[in-house]
Amino acid sequence: MLTDELEKKLAKRIDGRLLEKERERKSEKDGFDKNKVLDEVFDKSTMMTLSGLKNSGTISYVNGAVGSGKESKTYWAVGPSGNDLALKIYLVATSNFKKRYPYLLGDSRFTKIKKGTRNLVELWAQKEFGNLSQCFKKGLPCVRPITVIKNVLVMEFAGKNGVPEPTLVETEVDYNDYESVVSIIDDLYNKAKIVHADLSEYNIFKTKKGLLFFDLGSAVDIKHPNAIKFLERDIKNITKFFVKRGLTVTNPSDIVKRIMK
Ligand SMILES: Nc1ncnc2c1ncn2[C@@H]1O[C@H](COP(=O)(O)OP(=O)(O)OP(=O)(O)O)[C@@H](O)[C@H]1O
Numbered sequence: 245m246l247t248d249e250l251e252k253k254l255a256k257r258i259d260g261r262l263l264e265k266e267r268e269r270k271s272e273k274d275g276f277d278k279n280k281v282l283d284e285v286f287d288k289s290t291m292m293t294l295s296g297l298k299n300s301g302t303i304s305y306v307n308g309a310v311g312s313g314k315e316s317k318t319y320w321a322v323g324p325s326g327n328d329l330a331l332k333i334y335l336v337a338t339s340n341f342k343k344r345y346p347y348l349l350g351d352s353r354f355t356k357i358k359k360g361t362r363n364l365v366e367l368w369a370q371k372e373f374g375n376l377s378q379c380f381k382k383g384l385p386c387v388r389p390i391t392v393i394k395n396v397l398v399m400e401f402a403g404k405n406g407v408p409e410p411t412l413v414e415t416e417v418d419y420n421d422y423e424s425v426v427s428i429i430d431d432l433y434n435k436a437k438i439v440h441a442d443l444s445e446y447n448i449f450k451t452k453k454g455l456l457f458f459d460l461g462s463a464v465d466i467k468h469p470n471a472i473k474f475l476e477r478d479i480k481n482i483t484k485f486f487v488k489r490g491l492t493v494t495n496p497s498d499i500v501k502r503i504m505k
């Protein structure tokens with residue numbers, strides 16, 4: 245248990261650290277975000293990565309956030325030729341950091357863990373890029389990956405004027421959508437050799453040209469020891485959604501069997 249004194253010291257240290265980051269953010273943000281405020285407490289390394297992407301001509305500027313999850317924040321950015329991009333920034337230092345801190349206090353490995361966290365976060369970004377590339381190469385309908393630098397994943401923007409395409413949960417759906425989702429899961433497994441592992445109505449865009457899968461950071465190789473478990477879960481999630489929308493669909497275990505044939 246932490247004593248009050250320790251807790252106070254801890255809070256002070258965290259506030260100091262966040263202030264420091266806030267100062268860094270303020271002094272470095274000008275010049276690449278077109279005066280739009282990046283509303284997350286980014287660390288210096290992320291700011292450097294964004295500057296690097298600007299200098300290499302990948303992005304011209306970053307606009308507002310279009311999505312934020314627990315582990316990442318997605319921004320609409322614009323490339324040199326006016327092309328819309330999506331930047332998924334995996335969060336290294338966030339306010340969540342505060343919540344994690346008590347678990348680290350008094351642990352002599354703290355600095356190592358901090359270093360490890362960054363490595364892990366960068367690894368997630370690389371993994372999502374790799375998964376997207378694997379799908380894209382096989383011609384499967386997913387958002388197009390462009391590059392990944394450290395914890396920043398750059399993709400083609402799915403949507404218009406900074407408004408992302410609607411996800412399945414935001415649209416009307418019919419039996420064709422269900423069949424299409426199942427067929428994409430099948431192709432992911434049998435052609436790209438991966439399982440999404442975080443599939444739901446929130447991670448599939450419905451566009452005029454058809455469905456698009458995204459958020460592939462959790463996806464695993466079909467040889468992963470839990471691949472089948474994840475596949476079953478993905479299919480169950482998606483079945484539940486379509487049933488909730490009033491459709492009569494195939495038994496999930498029959499779909500699993502069919503995919504694994
Ligand atoms: N390539 C893209 N083009 C346009 N918008 C995107 C793109 N990728 C992500 N988004 C937007 O950002 C949101 C979050 O993206 P994603 O699901 O990949 O991140 P996440 O961290 O897993 O978020 P959550 O935990 O909420 O699922 C999406 O719902 C979508 O609105």
Ligand SMILES: [Mg+2]
Nearest residue numbers: 313446447459
């Ligand atoms: Mg998501």
